[in-house]
Amino acid sequence: MPLPCRHLAAVAPRRFLTSTPRSRPLHALSPCAALRHAPPPSQAWRAAQERGKKTKATVKLDDLPQGLIPLEPLALEPDTHKPFPTVVRQARSNMQRFENCVLLTRVGGFYELYFEHADEFAPLLNIKRAIRVFSAGEVPMAGFPFFQLDRYLKILVQDLNRYVAIAEEFPNDKGNPGDLMHDRRVSRIITPGTLIDENFMDPFTNNYVLAIHIEDHEQESTHQSARPNASLRVGLAWLDLSTGQFFTQSTDLSALPSYLARIGPREIVLGEDLQASKDHGIFNVLAEDRHLITYTSPSEVQKVSGWSPMLESPLPPRLENEFTIEEIAAGSSLLQYVKTRLQGSNMKLQPPTRQLDVLGIDKNTMRALEIKKTMREDMVTGSLLHIIRRTVTKGGARLLDNWLSSPSTSLEVINSRLDLVTFMLNHELLRERVVILLRRCHDSHRLLQKFAFGRGDPDDLLALKSTVYATQELVASLEQDSEAEACIQAMVTRINLEGPNELAKRIRDAVDEEGLVQQHRLEDGEAGEMQALAQAVISSEGSAEDSNILPKGTRKKKASGGLRDYYSDDSDAWIMKPGASPALERLHADFAALAIDKTNLGEDLKKRLGAESLTLRFTPGMGHICHVKGKDMKLDLSTVRSVGSSKSTRSFHHPEWTKLGQQIDQCRIHIRAGEQRVFHQLREQVIHNIIKLRRNAAVLDELDIACSFATLAVEKDWTRPILNKTCAHKIVGGRHPTVEGGLEEEGRSFITNDCFVGDVQRTWLVSGPNMAGKSTFLRQNALITILAQVGSYVPAEYAEIGLVDQIFSRVGSADNLYRDQSTFMVEMLETATILKHATRHSFVIMDEIGRGTTPEDGTAVAFACLHHLYHVNKCRTLFATHFHDLVDMVVKGDMEGVGFYCTDVLEDKDGDGFMYDHRLREGVNTRSHALKVAKLAGLPEEAIAVAKKVLDGRVRSV
Template sequence: MNNAAKKIISHDDYIAQGHTPMMAQYHAVKDEHPDCLLFYRMGDFYEMFFEDAVIASKILDLTLTKRGKTEGTDIPMCGVPFHAAEGYIARLIRAGQKVAICDQIETPEQAKQRGGYKALVRREVVRIITAGTLIEDNLLDSKTNNYLAAYVDMNGQAGIAFADVSTGEFLLQSLHSTEAKSALQRLNPSEIICKSAQDFSDDLNAISSVQPSGFFDSASGILKLENLFGISEEELSKNFSRAEIAAAGALLHYVDETQKGQIPYLSAPKRIENFKTVDFDPSTFRSLELIKTQTGDRQGSLIDLLDIAQTGAGSRMIQSRLLSPLRDVAEINRRHDEIESLIAAFDLTRNIRAILKMVPDMERALARLSLNRGGPRDMASIRDGLHYASLIRAALIEKGLSSSPLMRCCDLLHLTDRQHEYKERLTAGLSESLPYLMRDGGFIAAGFCPNLDKVRSLKSETHNHIAALQTKYVQDTGIESLKITHNNVLGFFIEVPAKRADAMMVKSGNTDNPFIHRQTMSNGVRFTTPDLSNLEREIALSADKAQAIEENYYNEFRDQAMALADDISRVARGLASIDVATSMATLAVDKSYTRPKIDDSDAFDIQGGRHPVVEQALVKKHTRFAPNNSNLSGAERLWLLTGPNMAGKSTFLRQNALIAIMAQAGFYVPATSAHIGIVDKVFSRVGASDDLARGHSTFMIEMVETAAILQNATSKSLVILDEIGRGTATFDGLSIAWATLEYLHNTIQCRGLFATHYHELTQLKSQLPHLACYTMDVKDWKDEIIFLHTVKAGTADRSYGIHVAKLAGLPETVLDRAEDVLRLLEDSKARGGSGAVAGLPLFTTPSAPPKPKISAVEQRLSEINPDSLTPREALDILYSLKSL
């Protein structure tokens, strides 16, 4: 990692300072990885010392103990069992730590052979685990990509490299440095390699890994890309910017360091073309709650609703498409065609989804194998994935869909002859019950290798071989109580009662006696024989031979997988693609979504539009969502929306932005019909938020976000603005909202929805020809206000703010006082006065609290004359009151 600032002290230097050999070794390793928690292997435990132990014990809730002293001070220590280390590592990574795994690279016996009985076992860091380099299933979320990013800024021109080490995806992007934050937020990396932690640490939920400038060199980047992918310098320079190449080189350098020279399988780098996808800034990303809510939860977000994929790869692709909607009409329509075909053949869709439910995650299995951290189950994942891909492709062909819009999926799912051969070899070679790790053995199927079967038979028939020897020795000695048994100290041995042992002892000059004395116990004597020793040696060798044979097959299968890696990755993409298409078809049928019409026009006509997430929440409450129309096409491209809070303005604003994004992502949409001309950027400024940590008020954030919209929106953009100017004084806010609305209409000329409480803005209708006024419909009913949650042409006649306050539970005295003040202000305004506020008394007698309503019990009691009641009548009345 980044060690430029610290001088490395050698092991011998630490010995000279008085440290024990073990602690000297620890310090020397730790000095090379100062920014990591060092998991130092000690027998069956990983142990941590000094500050690492203090940090880890707090995060993992471990007991902090001590091991020895240094300079008279106790050395803090804690540890975790090595066989359960992954769970602890996961918690440390989630807490923002990096973990260096320092393993023993030789056995104690090998150490003694090398340097005598005092020799220290050699240890090395074999891997550095960071948030962006995870490959283990239990450390990852199967539904989301885990991107590692590298960022470099070259005089305002930024380059970003993204890699998901767990799937092999490798992306490069070139853009202006001011757009970098938005690009990073879109793919949401877990870790960012950069020159300065201040670049993004305050804005993104990612670990910043600061590296020296030498990491970010385009010349070394070219060499790394040439060596890894065989791409020439000329081709790289033609297709990628210097900043992209420098970022890619930094990322590959970092992966090489953390994986200790083992580069995982990565596909050749692809460029993210900015002009091909819809842009949305961080504010829009947050306000629309695409992948997480304002509170940071996935539940309640749009992706939580849309993701009904059957596979992890399918889930990741749905999220990728949602966060990168397209501007390419043909490609969008191709995705819609796929969904339409699968809706038309919905029985087939159900069958395919049933198959997909059994499909493993081939991408991540391949990544683990590429780093030699996989196992037999990963090979089975590839075998099964190829098998199910063949089944799905055959089903599509049988239904006649191989030449339909699903032809691309069929092509991706096609297995080459070599893939078929590999699949069949794995099917024949792997046993039904597979261990997690290769070293556990037993994963090669019986009958696949005769030599292995022969070796295994000796081990499996150990009992028979031992029983046969025991029978022979009982017959030879006549000792019926003779037994052959086993322990971990002596191995196999013969045991007889002490009183019968003399007959088995070797007499002087007797060379025919095969029994060799091993141990005398209080009630028995133990022997061995040359035959028993040879059998034990053969059994031990058979286990080693079996492991060696299985290891050879494992390496062969792994090498074949890596030789086919590109084709396996292609098939995995095909499975993800058909999973997305069948999921979106199922969603469209289940939730009555419709196919949008997408073209290059300026249309934006949504009929019967619904907010997908709010609609789903209401379904759970058995309540119907009120659909609304919006038509920003032609003469009414900009809507000014008025109406009270709680009437559904924010929901209406957001649903139109979400429908646009879903449509251009290639999904069906929650509407009766939708016609959308391509949107190049979506801007949504809905809801207020403070950034107090950086001294930014709600109003400052509002102005910064509004400025970004006005500076970056184009005539092809969709702009959603809610309550501009509400964070400051009334006239200031009105002025800003007024000017903003004019700028959107006259200068940018985009499609947009502008919600406001400033009713004065409706006067602009007569001055701005493409502005239309709409309001949220409200109904007065028996002195109550009913919000209909529907949009209609016109303007709001009043704000209904006091009614909302009443619904919120403000005290009656406060509400009555508010009504008094409102009437006085409205009367003053009607007379053209301006001193109404000044004329309000500072202290006003509060309105008398309302008389409490008389209950039924009190009403009945008031009608009773107790003096005229008999005891029986009084008792009857008492029972009748109790029932009220």
């Protein structure tokens, strides 16, 4: 009976590619040829290579070049008269067919690397590189136990951005002996953007692969400036294979950076024909964040209806005409690419949707406001997402991540979300009950997608059952305590449990949870089958040094113990209950009868042979044996065939036990086959209900976020915002959500401020000292806007906000020396984007425009930007500056709708002691108090004294 293997990541293919894939794993380093080739190996990598065979090396990932390192293929057969073994030839063949992938070949209980792959990646994976000597020549090789596949895939795919081809063992139809018993074929290509259920995936973030199609890009001259052509139409299509979510969008090249920031793709797919256009504007966009780029052969633009075989349900005919030609082309390219990665495996995705009515947040604003990651450490901790996340489900966490990237501009959507939050806030006991039930729910989106790929296992069935039962109780609780609230009724009516209830009952009646737990003990215990199998393979095929690859503590364990326990007649762990089907019920009855026969035979043989210690056993090496020990070893057993003995035990075959044991084995095999039939029936029932289950999961995610926002509002004393269609902000007592949290940890309180911009005063010009809170004030009002349009309560005493279509920020300082751009150049590029795209309904925050050049030039640039925003864009603007001459220019510049506000410093009588006054007041502050900040920073007193003299001289000269 074959050993169970629950840790294989590959899927048995239905068909295979017969030629090298045309896609290339490339890392976008620049707009030109650097996109196609990674830099040469580092010194640390070369040093690791030179340490010789059968050595171990530790290399820091930060020292390694990312992306593809070109490899020089080694000759396959130096001597044609002495060929390499079949497994080596198969590996070389697969390496040639999938030339840009790291090949992992399954050989028994191991995944192995050969030739140049072993040379390169053994040091990176920190595993042993060995040299196997064959008659045809030497072959470098390295390997690891199959149950460590996820560990090494994480390093290769997620850390090093490599593509990995998995070659699995398949029975060879020819049935020849030796290596020819198995045909090793690539069953899946794993890339950073095409992960499905790998254990190292981030459960709180979607893993998107994005395809981009550009309209008529051939017409753009390769001799023109590398600056992108903003008018080019772009089609986007992106999906998460782990959840089946599929989206499309049409935009233009100038807006592409904002979409990339919103989507956050792990991999980008472009047409191969773009490689010839080295100076195409898209490479400027993609080089900004060093995106991983894959080139594929351009696919024919087919109709959306052509996608139907890959979708779980067809699109309504009325929706097919809504997609643009660019969207359809991008979608076709994406699906073709994913299909080649999966090597013909079944794939069922959700129908594509478009993200409409979304608040635009460009890349710079996403980073400057630290919405999902901090600017300095690039970590979630400390970001807005980290501060507000109180979700208890993984699906809810991913949905919140998406909402923060794409706040809504629909009043109906926003108010429906706020109504739900308000209800949960006012019904504390119900909220607590809902949270408890949500904690019992599993990640249905990714579980269901596993079943859509034919990958689900009995544990996943139990997880779905638990989720369905929790959903039943949740619906009952909402219906009982809803008090006829429309928002709750709307959620309840979206949940369909008719089919899922039957599925859950079928799973409950079929799957044996205790048997499953017992099986896991056999697989994961100290003498578990996996480690025992690895040790057995090393004992029979490897060397003493090969045992070093085993996990710590495994080497001392004997393989026979784990395998004996697995094959023991007393260790049967049934996955399905006997009553799961009529056939299983009959088989279990037969098995019980055979167990009685075994007991009776054992007692009978004890009496006949006079051996009280006799036991009936099974071992993989000797089959069905009788085992005696102690004084019974001296009995006359000449009538039976002895198969093994030691100082204290003896084993022998007995024909009656051999015959009965074979009957037990056959019955056991039939039970396993019957369990498989029941399992496949359950899996089909899951697929039959997958649409309902997905929609129910979406409702659970929204309820999770509503409870999360309600809990947050209680903890932080936040208030419900009022959204309308005006162009004004009215915020009383506003606070910065992340800064306030940091101050609370230090036992300090946050100074609140009001903001009334866009009504009487369309623009606020904010002045004041360094470190007095101007930037915090600007950012907090942008964050309050985002939270309000996500559907959350906000950190303010009162908030009334006119819907914002786009938020722009120009704050902070940065350069881009890689692209030969100074701090001032970066500032001007970002400012130009704002002035070109801000509309009357946009909200703009600008901090210290023009500071990267001379005061005179900076003042001129700052005034020009403020003038354009006021007269041309006519948007709500918060504009902070240290250029005090700007005030007079604004007053004289026919800009009556500009309000002047400032922060200040409170000094003692001597002027030595001071404290910041973060509360905004109406007026202008012409003192920046830079020397106070310099003193706080620790500048020497001599330097401070010189600065005072210079400052005093300037003041007297004025």
